[in-house]
Amino acid sequence: MSSILQTPQTVTTAAIPLPASPVNLADARIRGQWRPSAEQIADWSLDARIVHMFAEIGTPGTVARNGELYAEDDAVDNLYRIESGVIRTCKILNDGRRQIDGFYMAGDIVGLEFGRRHLYCAEAVSRATFRVVRMRTVHAQIETGGDMSCALWEMTARELYRSQQHILLLGRRSAQERVGCFLLAMANRIVGKDVLDTAGAAFDLPMSRQDMADYLGLTIETVSRTFTQLEATGVIALESARTLRLCNRSVLREMNG
Amino acid sequence: MSSILQTPQTVTTAAIPLPASPVNLADARIRGQWRPSAEQIADWSLDARIVHMFAEIGTPGTVARNGELYAEDDAVDNLYRIESGVIRTCKILNDGRRQIDGFYMAGDIVGLEFGRRHLYCAEAVSRATFRVVRMRTVHAQIETGGDMSCALWEMTARELYRSQQHILLLGRRSAQERVGCFLLAMANRIVGKDVLDTAGAAFDLPMSRQDMADYLGLTIETVSRTFTQLEATGVIALESARTLRLCNRSVLREMNG
DNA sequence: CGTCGTTTTGATCAAATTCAAAAAGTGTGG
DNA sequence: CCACACTTTTTGAATTTGATCAAAACGACG
Numbered sequence: 225m226s227s228i229l230q231t232p233q234t235v236t237t238a239a240i241p242l243p244a245s246p247v248n249l250a251d252a253r254i255r256g257q258w259r260p261s262a263e264q265i266a267d268w269s270l271d272a273r274i275v276h277m278f279a280e281i282g283t284p285g286t287v288a289r290n291g292e293l294y295a296e297d298d299a300v301d302n303l304y305r306i307e308s309g310v311i312r313t314c315k316i317l318n319d320g321r322r323q324i325d326g327f328y329m330a331g332d333i334v335g336l337e338f339g340r341r342h343l344y345c346a347e348a349v350s351r352a353t354f355r356v357v358r359m360r361t362v363h364a365q366i367e368t369g370g371d372m373s374c375a376l377w378e379m380t381a382r383e384l385y386r387s388q389q390h391i392l393l394l395g396r397r398s399a400q401e402r403v404g405c406f407l408l409a410m411a412n413r414i415v416g417k418d419v420l421d422t423a424g425a426a427f428d429l430p431m432s433r434q435d436m437a438d439y440l441g442l443t444i445e446t447v448s449r450t451f452t453q454l455e456a457t458g459v460i461a462l463e464s465a466r467t468l469r470l471c472n473r474s475v476l477r478e479m480n481g
Numbered sequence: 482m483s484s485i486l487q488t489p490q491t492v493t494t495a496a497i498p499l500p501a502s503p504v505n506l507a508d509a510r511i512r513g514q515w516r517p518s519a520e521q522i523a524d525w526s527l528d529a530r531i532v533h534m535f536a537e538i539g540t541p542g543t544v545a546r547n548g549e550l551y552a553e554d555d556a557v558d559n560l561y562r563i564e565s566g567v568i569r570t571c572k573i574l575n576d577g578r579r580q581i582d583g584f585y586m587a588g589d590i591v592g593l594e595f596g597r598r599h600l601y602c603a604e605a606v607s608r609a610t611f612r613v614v615r616m617r618t619v620h621a622q623i624e625t626g627g628d629m630s631c632a633l634w635e636m637t638a639r640e641l642y643r644s645q646q647h648i649l650l651l652g653r654r655s656a657q658e659r660v661g662c663f664l665l666a667m668a669n670r671i672v673g674k675d676v677l678d679t680a681g682a683a684f685d686l687p688m689s690r691q692d693m694a695d696y697l698g699l700t701i702e703t704v705s706r707t708f709t710q711l712e713a714t715g716v717i718a719l720e721s722a723r724t725l726r727l728c729n730r731s732v733l734r735e736m737n738g
Numbered sequence: 739c740g741t742c743g744t745t746t747t748g749a750t751c752a753a754a755t756t757c758a759a760a761a762a763g764t765g766t767g768g
Numbered sequence: 769c770c771a772c773a774c775t776t777t778t779t780g781a782a783t784t785t786g787a788t789c790a791a792a793a794c795g796a797c798g
Contacts, residue, residue, distance in 0.1 A: 317738035321653040325645055338638030343645060369626050377634040380641055381595030387644035388582055388600060394651035395698035396578040399786065433745065441652035446786055448746055465745060465794085481574030656754070690777065703754055705778055722763080722777060 271375030274333070277365070278305040282355030287311075293334065293346035293354075300342055302356045304334040309352025310430040313344040314438065324439040326386060327431065329413060333379050335359075349431045394441045397479075402440040403450040404479035407460065411470050426461075426469040433465075528632035531590070534622070535562040539612030544568075550591065550603035550611075557599055559613045561591040566609025567687040570601040571695065581696040583643060584688065586670060590636055592616075606688045651698045654736075659697040660707040661736035664717065668727050683726045690722075 282305065287293060293304060296315060304311075311328040325344050328334045334346050334354075365372040393402055414427045429436075433451075437444045454460045459476065461469045470476060539562060544550060550561060553572060561568075568585040582601050585591045591603050591611075622629040650659055671684045686693075690708075694701045711717045716733065718726045727733060 315649060317649075317653060319738065321738070323649050323652045325648060337642075338635055339642070343642065366631065371630075373628075373630040373634055374623065377630055377637055378595055380634055380637045384637055384641045384644060385596070385600065387641060387648060390648050391582060391644060391651060392572060392574075392580050394648060395580045395695075396574060432743095438652075443787055444745080445747085445788080449786090452746075481576065481578070689775095700755055701777080702756080702779085705776095706754090709778075 271371065271378060273372060274375050277357060278355045281361065282357050284353065284355055286351065286353045287348040289348055289351050291348045294342055296342055296345045298342050300335065300337045300340060301359045302335055303359055303362055304354045304356050306330055306332050306334060307353045307355060310349040311346050311352055312349050312431070312435060313346050315344045322438045324435060327439070336376065336379055336383065338380070349435060399442055399446050399450050400453065401479040402442065403447060403454065404476045406436065406440060407470065408473065408476040424469060426463055426467055429466045429468065528628065528635060530629060531632050534614060535612045538618065539614050541610065541612050543608065543610045544605040545608050546605055548605045551599055553599055553602045555599050557592065557594045557597060558616045559592055560616055560619055561611045561613050563587055563589050563591060564610045564612060567606040568603050568609055569606050569688070569692060570603050572601045579695045581692060584696070593633065593636055593640065606692060656699055656703050656707050657710065658736040659699060660704060660711065661733045663693060663697060664727065665730065665733040681726060683720055683724055686723045686725065
């Protein structure tokens with residue numbers, strides 16, 4: 225395919241300056257890992273339509289700790305919106321190794337897959353409450369031509385983003401970095417994004433060391449030891465096994481690469 | 482819909498300023514990883530609408546080896562459909578560590594993200610040809626109410642599926658298992674799914690050991706040694722560094738867990 | 739108080755990385 | 769076709785990280 229004409233419009237190379245952007249790139253790079261840039265997040269405002277759908281036609285429910293929302297290979301026919309508690313999605317290899325794919329908390333949507341059957345199961349880390357709608361209903365809404373399918377796309381894209389960050393975490397990071405990134409992300413998630421510099425805010429980790437290990441691709445002992453190290457170096461302070469404070473966020477942020 | 486753009490475009494490649502840093506640049510990601518169940522795959526027939534869109538309004542283009550389709554943080558404004566060659570998507574941490582997110586081959590769609598800016602860059606493992614359409618055009622199609630948004634959802638869901646498999650690979654598998662799974666997936670992708678038991682078919686790996694290492698979260702040395710081991714145990718046969726045959730697929734399949 | 743599940747700590751061990759160098763493969767120009 | 773430069777791949781030895789095995793400490797709860 226010999227082409228003589230080069231249209232500079234489409235394909236950019238490293239040599240071509242990026243379009244001017246309000247976002248400081250260096251900054252974006254620093255926090256690239258766990259938090260999408262503010263800009264990115266803004267783009268992803270979850271369609272209010274989804275929220276309303278759950279509020280209006282969702283059926284409330286609860287799961288006890290370790291209870292199952294659905295199992296691996298179950299048909300995909302419900303969509304859940306978590307209202308309280310924490311859900312984990314995970315897969316168990318045939319020799320017993322477990323990989324946790326993600327943790328879902330209030331406001332998160334669980335159960336969204338395009339295929340017919342679930343690849344991962346969904347279980348409650350702690351007792352959780354939620355609302356369910358049937359996928360059939362969601363599909364019906366799509367048929368009506370609203371922008372429901374766009375909302376589904378958005379949600380799936382967000383999941384994809386999380387997965388990609390997770391890949392980065394598992395592929396190229398040390399145990400310290402994994403735990404550090406995880407804690408920073410959890411803190412942001414739990415105490416909120418606005419208290420970035422309120423180093424003092426203590427919060428509770430909802431999941432066990434084993435859950436963290438299975439999310440981070442480490443053993444429970446390594447996770448525990450890493451906590452001890454991070455405490456020894458003053459990066460975090462443990463008030464109890466599950467309650468901690470981030471004392472040095474900049475160190476944690478650096479771990480983000 | 483008459484095509485507005487018909488001029489083939491070429492991305493200059495030889496001139497791409499790849500810093501000759503000590504950092505090794507490895508290549509990209511694999512589509513069709515880890516075999517979804519046949520059922521799963523069947524559900525995911527890619528909307529023919531997308532294919533036709535590229536055929537009709539896509540602008541052809543090429544990238545040379547190591548050339549860039551887009552960089553990290555570039556605006557998301559094109560969608561690419563690969564026609565030949567291999568593309569990798571990857572991210573480089575600030576200390577030079579690289580993670581390859583996926584490898585894309587003929588028929589795959591590259592560049593799909595919901596956010597405004599790319600999280601990963603896309604580079605050519607080998608000279609590649611493709612067709613581009615502007616995201617703006619795609620969005621316009623969505624507005625018209627067709628099922629384009631459903632197709633986008635489908636594609637994103639497929640990406641998500643692959644990412645999740647990748648997580649499983651990186652989180653809980655040994656070097657041998659990683660390489661084994663990878664080779665099986667590549668063989669399925671390259672020689673086709675129908676020759677599952679044609680153990681003898683030799684095929685070429687399009688990417689370097691470094692690329693594989695960066696995809697698998699290993700070092701290049703470990704990948705190389707693992708090849709040697711797999712050959713020694715008769716699981717694979719290496720005709721040259723890049724050409725191989727899978728001699729014992731059942732062993733490889735077991736590595737999948 | 740005793741039991742059970744979780745977390746921490748300790749002592750090895752193994753897998754993968756790192757550092758270093760040789761070998762094999764590619765491309766160029768004479 | 770060969771020599772030379774350069775890149776990719778393989779191999780070796782030493783080192784490091786995290787895993788494994790084992791047991792103690794801690795906490796919640798009947």
